[in-house]
């Protein structure tokens with residue numbers, strides 16, 4: 072019987088193929104500014120993804136040719152300088168090499184006495200430094216912000232109910248409540264469900280006119296819940312809301328949490344890393360007073376997806392929540408298993424080596440450059456807001472605090488429904504023409520175009536292109552809407 076392996080028969084041929092892939096990637100990325108931000112896939116490309124399971128193999132060169140035809144020309148677009156949808160980073164080549172090298176090592180970061188595990192701890196330590204968390208705090212890298220938030224809220228829930236009790240017997244008849252503004256990210260609703268509490272346990276309090284958590288309403292709701300036999304657990308502050316980038320009053324919320332004996336969790340997936348920005352870092356004052364913080368290196372550190380992080384101030388509370396001892400995963404005094412098991416810090420057993428892409432980029436550029444890039448994006452958002460204020464038919468819908476700008480096109484003689492149709496059509500045309508990618512939302516009840524500039528490739532001239540292209544597109548669409556109405 073011939074023994075087989077997945078290693079190539081000819082390593083030199085593999086070297087040539089791998090170089091071809093790297094060359095193609097470098098060319099593609101260096102020319103990204105001239106590519107459309109997005110383009111839809113033609114039918115043959117879509118059909119290719121319905122092909123059935125390959126039974127026999129083929130040369131890797133041929134596989135790569137298929138990738139070049141059907142995959143690489145159709146990215147989501149967030150590597151493009153004019154992609155500003157939802158909220159994500161724009162990746163970077165060094166980080167991509169980090170992911171490649173991490174895969175070459177094949178490391179499972181679940182546990183083990185090896186260099187990748189030390190680097191994982193080091194990156195968590197660096198994230199503590201960036202956010203002002205103490206060195207003795209705990210933390211863990213995660214798939215992203217949603218899981219980072221879930222981890223923080225799980226520790227909060229367990230501490231409130233008693234670790235031993237909840238871990239052994241579950242919630243029982245406990246009635247718990249968490250508090251946030253109505254701008255809180257949807258992942259917290261999922262977290263409530265996963266924690267067995269139900270969505271109603273998250274009190275989403277009407278936010279103030281600046282879209283931050285209303286502290287008077289918070290105090291009142293905590294009192295009402297207590298009077299009704301419900302146990303308040305945690306305040307979820309948001310540092311950078313998904314809608315408008317608003318930052319809750321962290322020092323005031325830290326005070327309320329202390330006064331009420333509650334956990335303070337900060338969802339800093341968007342804004343926490345702005346703490347490293349020289350001009351805007353002070354907006355994050357009070358972040359270090361949180362009991363837990365969720366943050367997202369795949370956003371403003373532009374690490375390739377995925378990497379998030381949850382920091383927990385008290386290491387014992389973190390470990391008490393997740394520690395799991397199993398005979399087949401014993402820690403030894405020497406050898407490969409002479410290390411902490413990282414499943415004691417979260418919900419995964421096997422874990423990918425996410426730290427390397429963050430580590431390499433930080434080593435190459437230094438944290439100061441990442442801070443300047445964050446300031447640069449916030450400055451670009453202010454520039455966009457200024458251009459909107461100066462345009463008679465554009466309306467700014469919220470004052471930008473970080474890098475998110477919400478606005479709409481509002482010609483004087485269109486109904487609210489037509490204005491919404493007009494804005495949506497302009498957003499879709501900008502995407503379909505490959506010019507720029509904006510997303511939409513509602514600010515209050517108003518339909519809004521939303522531009523989130525967490526992109527290290529964006530230049531001020533890209534903002535000019537956006538404004539000019541909107542100016543070119545909307546009069547024709549508005550005219551059509553008016554004509555439809557007249558008919």
Ligand SMILES: Cc1ncc(COP(=O)(O)O)c(C=O)c1O
Pocket residue numbers: 157158214215216217218220256258309311312313338339340341367379
């Ligand atoms: C404020 C906030 N929290 C949580 C998340 C979820 O993070 P992720 O997409 O990394 O899971 C996001 C995503 O944009 C966010 O903006």
